[in-house]
Amino acid sequence: MKNLVKSVVSSEFNAEIEIGGVPEDLTIAFGGEIRSNHLIIEGTNRLDIAIAPFHVIEDEQFRLFVLSIKGIKRTLDLLKRAYEFYSSILGKKTAKYTVIETPENYGGQAGKGYALVSGSSLRRKIPANLYHELAHLWNPRVTPETHLSRFFDEAFANYLTALAIREIHGEEAFNSFIENLRRNYEAVLKRFPEAEKLKPSEWGKLGFWELSYTKGALILHDLHQKVGEDFYEILRGIVNSSIIDFHRFKAIVEEVSGLVIDI
Ligand SMILES: [Zn+2]
Incomplete structure (x- = not known):
């Protein structure tokens, strides 16, 4: 072949x-x-x-x-x-x-x-x-600098995957997917303990974009739990934005849910 x-x-x-x-x-x-x-x-x-x-x-x-x-x-x-x-x-x-x-x-x-x-x-x-x-x-359109963090493509893709798993395969499968993200994040932390204190907006320039797959998705899971149904409106706000960066993301979260996040 x-x-x-x-x-x-x-x-x-x-x-x-x-x-x-x-x-x-x-x-x-x-x-x-x-x-x-x-x-x-x-x-x-x-x-x-x-x-x-x-x-x-x-x-x-x-x-x-x-x-x-x-x-x-x-x-x-x-x-x-x-x-x-x-x-x-x-x-x-x-x-x-x-x-x-x-x-x-x-x-x-x-x-x-x-x-x-x-x-x-x-x-x-x-x-x-x-x-x-x-x-x-x-995937939303992001600024080139924002893209370096991979937050708006990889963190979202992984958390959307978790939600699709819950929808199609049930709660237990969802929980084990999330647990797996947590374990993978902890494994990353063992190699780079300094990563724990970094915000997603800092990941790109410091070369920690890999965290988007694990910590990034977990941040979104956390946000979802905090804002409940508003989370879906936040998602639509991001997808429908002409361009996204972390400032715009914070503004959308605040507009929709009233929550102020430090990201
Ligand atoms: Zn991907």
């Missing part, structure tokens, strides 16, 4: 790519539009092209490129349920959504309207990685 996954990191761009020499038994997987060997994607910040013996499954706005169809119907159902759940709390996204199965250990990645997820993650009892990558579809 030949496989190619490339990525380019820069600001947003449009791309048209012509792929040649693909053996007949292999299929091109791509997050954008595919017109035989001609690939088109707009407003992306990365390019991922995979060429492998993919099975292509299309259902509603979902398109899956998978290396085996085994267990994939369940994955598709869970993907739809997570999509419905995120849409119900954050607003619908009409765009197509593509999932590309990767070999193990490639790591999950989210691009514009698509995700790369490993086969085992796709078929897990609770496909948290899939829920996480899907949540990135609702």
Whole structure:
């Protein structure tokens, strides 16, 4: 099996790519539009092209490129349920959504309207990685400096994953996901005890963006518990902002719930 996954990191761009020499038994997987060997994607910040013996499954706005169809119907159902759940709390996204199965250990990645997820993650009892990558579809626009903290993409994606798990798999699964975040955060603290005192707005410039996956999501969990139902209005306020930074986030939290946070 030949496989190619490339990525380019820069600001947003449009791309048209012509792929040649693909053996007949292999299929091109791509997050954008595919017109035989001609690939088109707009407003992306990365390019991922995979060429492998993919099975292509299309259902509603979902398109899956998978290396085996085994267990994939369940994955598709869970993907739809997570999509419905995120849409119900954050607003619908009409765009197509593509999932590309990767070999193990490639790591999950989210691009514009698509995700790369490993086969085992796709078929897990609770496909948290899939829920996480899907949540990135609702990423707000952030200032470049704010982006360094990864708070508004990774912390939110992980906490939205927790909420999707609660919705689809129940309270117990939610609690164990949160507990796992706590354990992972404690493991990070063992390596970097100084991280405990830092605010999310300081993570970016100090290179502690990794905390967004654990502590960041736990901060959101905490906020959710404090403000209750208002949390969903805060989420919508963020998603619908033209641009987000920590000041704007604080202002939204205060406007919606009256709570003053130090973040
Ligand atoms: Zn992510």
